[in-house]
Amino acid sequence: MANKRDLKKDINYVLGDIIEAVYIWEYANTDKDTKESEKIIDDAITTFDELIAKVNAKDVENKKVHFKGIQQELEYKGRALIERINKLG
Secondary structure (H helix, E strand, O other): OOOHHHHHHHHHHHHHHHHHHHHHHHHHOOOOOOHHHHHHHHHHHHHHHHHHHHHOOOOOOOHHHHHHHHHHHHHHHHHHHHHHHHHOO
16 A cells, blocks of 8 residues: 555656656647647646545545555556657657
C-alpha cells in the first residue's frame, strides 16, 4: 500500500512529466497549432486537482483500498493523456 505522502509524490511526478512532455512538443513544433496541447495541459491539471482531493479525503473507511483505487485511476488517466500527446503528431 502506498502511503499518502508517496501517493501525492507519484501524482505530482506523473502529471508533471506529462505537462513537461507537452511543453517539449510545443517547443519542437512551433509551426503547429497548440489548442489541443493546451487542452491536454488543462486536463492534466484538472486530473491533479481531482486526485489530490481524493487523497486528502477524510471520510475513508478502508484507506488501503481507497489509495489503491487512486493509484489505478492515476495510471489510467496518465496513460490516456500520454496517448493524446502521442497523437499530436
